[in-house]
Each structure stands twice: as structure tokens, then as C-alpha cells.
Amino acid sequence: MHRTAIYPGTFDPITNGHLDIIKRAVKIFDTVIVAVANNVGKAPLFTIEQRVEMIKESVKGISQVEVDAFNGLIIEYCQQKGATALIRGLRAISDFEYEFQMALINRKIGKDVESVFLMPKEKYTYLSSSIIKEIAAFGGDVSCFVPDVVKRHLNDKYAETKEHA
Amino acid sequence: MHRTAIYPGTFDPITNGHLDIIKRAVKIFDTVIVAVANNVGKAPLFTIEQRVEMIKESVKGISQVEVDAFNGLIIEYCQQKGATALIRGLRAISDFEYEFQMALINRKIGKDVESVFLMPKEKYTYLSSSIIKEIAAFGGDVSCFVPDVVKRHLNDKYAETKEHA
Amino acid sequence: MHRTAIYPGTFDPITNGHLDIIKRAVKIFDTVIVAVANNVGKAPLFTIEQRVEMIKESVKGISQVEVDAFNGLIIEYCQQKGATALIRGLRAISDFEYEFQMALINRKIGKDVESVFLMPKEKYTYLSSSIIKEIAAFGGDVSCFVPDVVKRHLNDKYAETKEHA
């Protein structure tokens, strides 16, 4: 039986914490689709194309992983892809609450998709995309928190900002 | 002795979780006033009139309940109404923190009003107005989370959005 | 309508935090029964008679309060007393979890009794009977944490322990 899992998120940008979760997910599922939310409301730093591209570059070499953009309700996307499970990284308490809420709501709407929580390495427990952007914006070094491709994109983005300022 | 309690909130819109709390509150208090915050800053989806109207429709038949809009500090509104207690629904941890903060601040300002926490049914533990709006915005079915009148309003609202898009 | 609430606990011994909750409860309910659990398993420091007596002494002058001992399931005791509500003090997070658990279980068993959570003064937020006993056992001063009668009983208890040692 072939099992597909979806790992959804904004990934603005992808971090080493996200990558760590992806590598754990492929040990359990046959295919893992990293699904990037094309969420207009949130005003992301990177375009949906850039976010997808950075993930593709970062997961190169992990054959079971696909990267895709999605609109609308994640649970409908799961059903459309025939996914068994929805992967969530369990980072910290605030997360836990939000994840519970999402998982229970998703369960009500989409009965066949199971929320599966995986735990990243301790050193990624407190990592988030927004903290990465905050550090990068101030010129801090984010090398140990993100893949190389993201580091380059962040440098370009903030260099660009400075030039325009 | 006649005891009045205030149940304040933004109610944008009212959910089945709110209704569950109201039904519990009327077992303890003689009158329960659902007080809708006319909070300009927050940019609610529904106008204050719509929010009040949806609650009125939803609590029809529970004789001890009144619905009202209020401005300013909730604690002053309580004193003006002669309320003994401020009803709060205890949903989740993040809530708990915020509620503690509000309760302690209210206590400092208005000594005679007691914060009373009630617990909704488990299935409403993780329900919130914002999650409802998120699901509805993507065309998801919210029937089991909100009263009928709210479902109709949400449908109208998002149909309207689509027409204008 | 006359409303009765039960405030259950081990009260081994009663603290100023418990007293604070009792004083809040009588603002909302007509009668508050402080129900002392005669829980053989727990090996309390004080006998059930001593615990009841210390509470009676501490609530003297608050006319709406009754003190009683109970065996078995609290929810059955509530029904037997015709109580509308079960009072719980909300002190801290660990509490919150345990209280949720108890409230949901009680709700399943006894449909007519509502769990009502009240918040003690900030300075009692972290107070517990076991910490009081720990301090008293080491000869620390507990005057600002417990009623006088409890202080006397603790002094007697630990003096007695020393004599026997």
C-alpha cells in the first residue's frame, strides 16, 4: 500500500527545522508532498514561486519528496491528492495549542486524513521563519538555521531593501 | 436576590462554543447580558448591528438572556448594569493566560465584579470565531460550528466578496 | 431561586487561598458548602475532623457557608445536596489541566452540575497546602499564608513530631 502524506505550511522561507521534519516524514511515508500555502492575506516576504523554488532546491536528493503550491482548505487538498496523513512539526507550546485546534477542525471536515505530529531535533525546537527574517533583516548570520539557498535569497532580499532605502 | 452576569466578547461571529457557555451561565445567574464590544480598532468582519442581530436570533427562546452592544471598558459597563459577575469561556491555554491577565486587571479597577470561568463542551474547546471565518472564506462547511443564522450571514458575506472580486 | 454550590477539596490544611475563593463564591451563590474529602488513600497530615474543624473556625462569620465531610464521588455528593455548581479555584497551569480533566469527567457522570472556576488574588496564585506543610515542617513562618487556627495546628503537629523523634 502506497501512503502519501502532506506537509503544509507557509514556508516563508523554509528553515532547517522544516527540513528536519521532512527527513523524518520520509521514513514513515512513501511520498511526502510539501504543500506551500498560497495565502494572499498573509503578505509573505517571498512570492509563492520563490518559496516553492527554495524548498525544491533544499530537498534535492530526497527522492520521495514533492513540492507543490495550494489554495484554499488544506484538508480538501489532502483529499484531492489521496493523502492518508497531514504532517505537523511539534515545536513548542503555543504551537501545540494551535495545532490541536487545526487538527480537530480538519478532522471534522475531512474524516479520512490523520494529523501526524513529528518532533524536530532539540536545536530546532524554537526556530521559526519569522525569527529568521528578523535576524536577517538586521544583518545577522542565519547560516546555521537555513539551507544555503535560503541564505542567498535572504541576503538578496535585504540588500535590495537597502538599495531602495 | 437577583444576580446579573455579563458575557462580553467581539462575537465576530457568535459560535456554538459561545452559545454553549451562555446556556451554562443561565443555570447560575438570573440574567445574562451578552455584551458585544463595539471595538473600532479590531476591524471585525460583521458590523456591530449584524453581530448583535445574529446573537439575538441564536438565543431566541432562552428567556434570561439579553443582548447589548457596549463601548469602553467592560468593567465600567458591568458596574453600570449592576452585574455581579463577568462570564468567561475557558477554552485553551493561550486563553487561560489572557483571561488571567484581563481578570486581574479588571479586579484592580472594579472591585465588585467577579470573573467566573465556565468550560464549554469538549468539542468546542478549540473553536474560535477566526477559525470559522478562515474555513468559510475558503468555502468550507461550518454547519456544525455555528448557528444557522451565522451560517447564512457567512455565506452572504463571502458570496458578496466573490461577486466584487 | 436558592442556589447552592459545593467547594470540594482535601483542605489539608485550608489556606488563605482557599478562603479567598470561598469569599468570592458567596458573592455568586446563596449557599456554599465546603466539602472535605474523606480520602483514606491520600494519608493526610490532619484527620478529617481536624480539617473540618479548622475550616469551620476559619469561615466563622460568613453566614452562607457550611462545612461538611464527604466520601465517594464528588458529583454524587453534589446531586444529593441539590447543588447547581461545583466551585474550583484556578491557580496555575498544572491545575488548569487537572481541573479540565475533572470537570469533563464530572460532566459526563453528573449532567446537572456546572463546574465554575474562580480566580484567587494574585498573591495566592502559587499557594498550596503541600508547600505550607513543607515550610512549617522546617520551622518556617506561615503566618501570611494560613488562618491563625491552622498556624496553631501546624505548630502543634510539628512540635509533637519533634517530641516523638
Next chain:
Amino acid sequence: MHRTAIYPGTFDPITNGHLDIIKRAVKIFDTVIVAVANNVGKAPLFTIEQRVEMIKESVKGISQVEVDAFNGLIIEYCQQKGATALIRGLRAISDFEYEFQMALINRKIGKDVESVFLMPKEKYTYLSSSIIKEIAAFGGDVSCFVPDVVKRHLNDKYAETKEHA
């Protein structure tokens, strides 16, 4: 590829919450081994044989499930069984902390086994074996919390206690 997961615990006794997790796990894994800890130190209410028997009876009809007893470190048991994953039910906050601790320690010792957290139905969120025993000990009805076989065992156990008293 055949994937085996271990679901470890004391199961003293198994509850509907545990059963709910097992049913979710079999959607994701080919074989789920319910591994009952033969933990002498903990003084369980039921013998290891009774606990295994009650689970076997409860999971009858779910073909992918095996039930077994184990001694020692769970992580070594996983490796011995060739398991990919360790299933954990995520019930509440206190749990979350403990589970994180166990998962991180297990990860340090056994690199190849992934901790996978699943979420039970809301109504089982606050359910635990110890609460079941507490209710049953006082003669409360536990029908909606445990499988029939467990209910019978609990009745026998506490009837027996009364006869000996």
C-alpha cells in the same frame, strides 16, 4: 515496504482513548504492536497478563494489531521488533512535556526509531487510566470510557475489594 509501529504503555487498564489511538495508527502503519510495560515498580492494579488479555479482547477484529508484554527500555524493544516508529497519544499539556522528554531521550539512544504523535478524539482528550480507576473505585459508571471487558474486570476487582474489606 512493511512498516511496524510500537504503541507502548502501562495500559492499567486500556481505555477508549487508547483504542482510539490504535485505530488511527493502523491507518498509517502495516503492523501496530501494543506493548505493555511489565513495570514492577509501578504496582499496577491489574497483572501484566490481565492487562494484555483486556487489550487483546478490545482489539479483536483489527487484524493489523498485535499485543505483547515487554521489559526494559522501550527503545531496545523497538529495535528488536524492527519497528520504524513509536506511537504516542497526545492528550494534554502535561503529557506533551513528558512525551517530549521521552522522545528526545529515546532519540539519543535509538537513532532509527521515530516518535509519532497522534491525537485522540476530543472527548478522550482528558481521559486517563488513573481517573477511570478512581471513578470505578467509588462505584461510578465507566461504561462510556472503557471497553466492556475492562468494565467487567473493574467491577470484579472492586467487588473483590469490598468482599475482603
Next chain:
Amino acid sequence: MHRTAIYPGTFDPITNGHLDIIKRAVKIFDTVIVAVANNVGKAPLFTIEQRVEMIKESVKGISQVEVDAFNGLIIEYCQQKGATALIRGLRAISDFEYEFQMALINRKIGKDVESVFLMPKEKYTYLSSSIIKEIAAFGGDVSCFVPDVVKRHLNDKYAETKEHA
């Protein structure tokens, strides 16, 4: 050895809770620099100059305290000032999570600066600058939450708002 600690924040405006932490910090460190974040993104109510001025007025008489504004990463500011430690007030759970995150990130970037958490008085546990502004905006009395100078500034600010309205 002379030890300097930095106490960073937005201080929009400073509250009695912040002052309480400062008074605790000077018992442990020789110099405490209150570092006001000149964070353009956050749209503070008060200008950086006003915020610095209010703190200076509030800490007058505590000789070991300096007040300063800073841009960029706090950890670089610490190194530039030769600080041994970064002071953080530990108020509530949500805080705890965020503080952990910041402390771990700071540690990765600036190895020599230690995050030191101090606990304010219980009555300040749930106090925050934003709650103060919310109360003041509605004309509530904030005397017991902020220093006099802040109260005056808040009154001016909201009187000004009303005049322009």
C-alpha cells in the same frame, strides 16, 4: 570585576512591572543598561525619545542604571557594551516560550552573553504595556500600574487624540 547587564525592550511605555525587574537586576549587576528598541516596524504609541525620557524619569535615583536606545540585533548591542548578561522579565507562559526562543537564538549568535530571567512581584505577573494602553485609551485609571510620568504622558496622548477626533 565590573558586570554589566542589558535589559532590552520596547517599553511603550515602561510599567511598574519593568521597574520592578530593574530594581532586582541592580542587586546582581554593577551596571544595568535599559535598552530601548528603536523598532520602526512596530509603530509604537510613543516616539523613541519619549520612551527613553519616561524611563530616565522613572529610574532617577537608582545610580547603577543607564538608559539608551538601540537599533539592530540586541545581541550585537550587548557585545558592543561589553555586557555579561541580558535581563529578561519572566511574566507568564506565553512569555516563557518567546523568551526561550529569543534566548536560544541569541546564544547561537552571541556566545558570551548569558540570558538571565528574573521574576517580578506577583501583582505585576500579568501586566503588559499593551494592556495599559488599552485601559488608558478608554479613560481607565492606570495609576497603580505605571510611574507618574507615564500616567501624565498617557493622559496627554489620549486627550490629544480626543481633541483631534
Next chain:
Amino acid sequence: MHRTAIYPGTFDPITNGHLDIIKRAVKIFDTVIVAVANNVGKAPLFTIEQRVEMIKESVKGISQVEVDAFNGLIIEYCQQKGATALIRGLRAISDFEYEFQMALINRKIGKDVESVFLMPKEKYTYLSSSIIKEIAAFGGDVSCFVPDVVKRHLNDKYAETKEHA
């Protein structure tokens, strides 16, 4: 000004997490006294002498550290030693609650001693003496969690247990 801090605990046995906190504390204080609680009630695995000895061996080479045993209330011990601060390691949520409680109680009893919370490395966040003992009891390898001297003592202890069994 010479500043002394006390780092109290049961240390049954000391772990790398404790050592990590000690190394952080000496950056801030001139003298750090590791104070081992001679708590008869708790039935520790190691005697007070063994616990003190293992710590002494582990901190050899850190000149500012002293190791001592104490009885009674920690806050009285602090005053007797002229300590400015009480060091606490902040590991996880449950801790946080307990630590808050202890810090507030200590503050009420001993006004001059400040509770100072330090954060261990992420990899020690979930480490505890009891988990170490659990792993060691089952013959698991604890090399990466404790100093060498502790590993040897644990091996001796559990070998001894087996011989007697």
C-alpha cells in the same frame, strides 16, 4: 563587591544539565555554592555524601564553585551564607510552574535573596535525574547525559542491585 549565589537541588545524581547551569552561573557570580538538599523524606538513590562527592569530582577545575550539603529551608541557608541570589535552571513548563511557586514563597520568607533563572543548552532541556536513573536501571547507556564519575556510580549501583537480586 563579592556576590555569592546558591544553586540548590537534590542532585540525585548531578547531570550534564546541572553542570551546564553551574558553568553559566560562574560567569555572573563570584562564588557559586552548589547546595545539596539532605532531604530525608525523598529516599534518594545516592547518600548525601555520594551526591556531594560526585558533584565535587564533576566541578573540579572550576575555581569559583563550592559544594555543600544543607538541611531545612533553602532560604535560611542562603541568608546564613550571605547569598545574593538563588540559581534555578529553567528546563520546561512543569518546572516553570514549580519554580514560580518556590520563588514567590522564598521571596515572602527571605526578602534579600533574588531568584535567578538560567537556561541550559537545548540538548539538556528535557534532561532530569530521574530519567537518567530509569535508563541506567534498564542497562541503557547514559554517557552523553552525565559526567564520568556519575556513570561509574550508576554502574556500581545497578550492578550491586543485580548481585543482590
